[in-house]
Amino acid sequence: VRNLLFVMADQLRWDAIGCANGDLPFATPNIDDLAARGVRFDRAYTQGATCGSSRMSFYTGRYVTSHGARYNEIPLNLTEATLADHLRPLGVESYLIGKTHSVLDPFGAAALGLDPTGATAQIRADAGFKRVVRYDGVAAANSPDSGQTAYDDFLRSNGYDIANPWHDIANSGRRNDGSSASGWTMESGLWPAIVPDELSETAWTTDLAIDFMRDKGAAPWCLHLSYIKPHWPYVVSEPYHQLVDQSDLPVAKRSAHEVGGHPAMTAFQAMRISRNFSDDAKRAGVHCAYFGLIAQLDHHLGRLWGELERLGRSNDTMIVFTSDHGDYMGDHWMGEKDYLHDSAIRVPLIVVDPSAGADSTRGSAVNVPTECIDVLPTFVEAVGGEPDASLGGGWIEGQSLVPFLTGVGKRTGSDQVAVSETDYGFREMRDALPELEAPLLRARSITTERWKYIEHDLFGPQLFDLDNDPDELIDLGQHSGYAAVRSDLTDGLHQWRNSLKLDPRTPAHRFAxxxxxxxxxxxxxxxxxxxxxxxxxxxxxxxxx
Known part of the structure; x- marks a missing residue:
């Protein structure tokens, strides 16, 4: 392996790709082709339930509690080692095209006298990557970045010379009467985006990646190609907006007894976005647009795979395709993400290892729980490093997936679990729980082959039997017949806490x-x-x- 292509979609559910879901009402041939060339990890879980927390776990190979970036806009400590830091000593530089959700630690920068506008600060603000083009996509109307991104400039250069082409062109729908519908509204999914497909965010991001690969030639590289879609705004260009008929949409995974049950879920269900997604008539247009955005992404990934092959780089480039989290899309009477059902934290994860040692596993699927923090040590090992010893050791909490790729070795026991965390004190749902302190609005889940157990700081636990209830509709958290199961899984979380590497900068053994x-x-x-x-x-x- 010479190069690393780290492709991340945003808000892509695990079951929204064809190779994982035979009932999907549209095709994803290029993602499926990737799975046929590599290994699909069918039960991959993100470690954070939001964009920021999940991505920082991907970039550090560490759990949310360890790196501390519990939500969006919370920075990593300046001394936190990231993928780029681990790869640099191995002769591989890491580059960014697209989204990271990372921000500079202002306190650390001030303490070190670091110029926040300087090159070093920018690299740390970009999670250690060297910026080709950073593009986090969503920009609120009152944001200083509104209308000022590289993508806005691209649209202006293509004839859309207005103040905010991102919103007015790329993320607004064209109604039948010619008026526009803002992508900030859910109804916009009913109409095609004003922007043509070839100028869409997904097409533009892919073009940047193709140009990058051409320019790098034979030099080794790691490219983090991070798409903003299918994250909202849920509006997509023709012909993708009518790809799926509303009558073919999957039924939301929910049941009446989930309403008014667990207090944390009840608070989530009370949010406006959850109420609207619980209305099937409102959800339908959004869901069609969401599927269209995924089909559009798949099309442009086909262009990317084709260019990699044309350049002769397919035979020495490891490819990882994944997502930072899923999307409830009305499941459990909820919208968005932030909670710990599979709809939100289970994601696609496909790894293609070009080496001959991986030939025997191509096209296979791994059905035991794996974690997204496993991607970083996989990359380190793929280019010749030793994950446990990287940067002196003591940093990486994930485990390399290489044994699954080569068929040599396997995981057993405690290695076949996944832990995810959420901090819902940052969401408006906390308004439904006004008596609670924000730092205590945290929960974490441990997922085994059969069970998912959710531990809340201030509420009772939740328990789901994934063998008999894969849609997680029957909460056994208070059922007397499952006390022993809950006790075992509580012990599992205690073991997880004790395993965390909370002091990698100053571990005692390093200085003794x-x-x-x-x-x-x-x-x-x-x-x-x-x-x-x-x-x-x-x-x-x-x-x-």
Whole structure:
């Protein structure tokens, strides 16, 4: 493996690609082709339930509790090691096209006297990647970036010379009467985007990646190609907006007894976006647009795979395709993400290893739980590094997926679980729980082959039997017959907490001197009675006793 192509979609559900869902009402031939050339991890879970927290776990190979970026706009500590830091000593530079959701740590920058506009600050603000083009996509009307992104400039250069072409052209729909419908509204999904497909965000981002690969030639690289779609605004260009008929949409995974049950879920269900997604008539247009955005992404990924082949780089480039999280899309009477059902935290994960050692596993699927923090150590190992020893060791909490790719070795026991975290104190649902303090509005899930257990800081637990209830509709969190299961999974979370590498910058073992007599050898012979005892201990190399 010489190059690493790290492709991430935004808000793409695990079951919204053809190779994972035979009932999908549209095709994703290029994603399916990728799966046929590699290994599909069918039960991959993100470690964070939001864009920012999940991405920072991808970029660090660490759990949310360890890296601390619990939500969007929360920075990583400046000394947090990222994928780029791990790859650089191995001779591979890491580049960014698209979205990261990462921000600069202002306190760390100020403490170090770091110019926030300088090159070093920009690299840290971009999670360690060298920026080709950063584009986080969504820009609120009152944002300083509104109308000022590279994509806005691209649209202006193609004839849309207005103040905010991102919103008015790329993310607004054209009604039948010729008027526009803002992409900020859910109804916009009923109409095609004003922008043509070839000028869409997805097409433009793909063009940038193709240009990058052409320019790099034979030099090794890691490219994080991070698409904004199918994240909202849910509006898509022709012909994709009518790709799926509303009558063919899947039924939302929900049941009446989920309403008014667990207090945290009840608060989520009370949010406006959840109420609107729970209305099937309103959800339908959005869901069609969502599927259209995925089909559009698949089309342009086909262009990307084709160019990689044309350049002769398919035989030395490892490809990872994944998403930062899913989308409830009305499941469990909820919208958006932020909670811990599979709709939100289970994502596509496909890995293509071009080496001959991976030939025996091509086209296979792994059905045990895996974690998205496993991507970073997989990359490190693929280019010749040792994940456990990277940067002195003590950083990476994920485990390399290479054994699954080569068929050599396997995971057992505690290695076949996935832990995810959420902090819903940042969402408006906390208004339904006004008596609670924000730092306590946290939950975490542990998923095994059969069970998912959700532990809340201030509420009772939730438990789902995934063998018999794969849609997670029957909460066994209070059922007396499952107390032993809950106890075992609580122990599993305790073991997980104890395994966290919370002090990678100053681990005690890194600074302790090896061998006998470490303290005394440094000139501190503490606890001896007299010089004779010191000499005796020296002679016996017994300075620690």
């Amino acid at each position: 001197r090896p061998g006998l007599g470490a303290v005394a050898a440094r000139g501190f012979p503490i606890g001896f009675w007299d010089e004779a005892e010191i000499q005796t201990a020296k002679d016996a190399r017994d300075l620690l006793r």
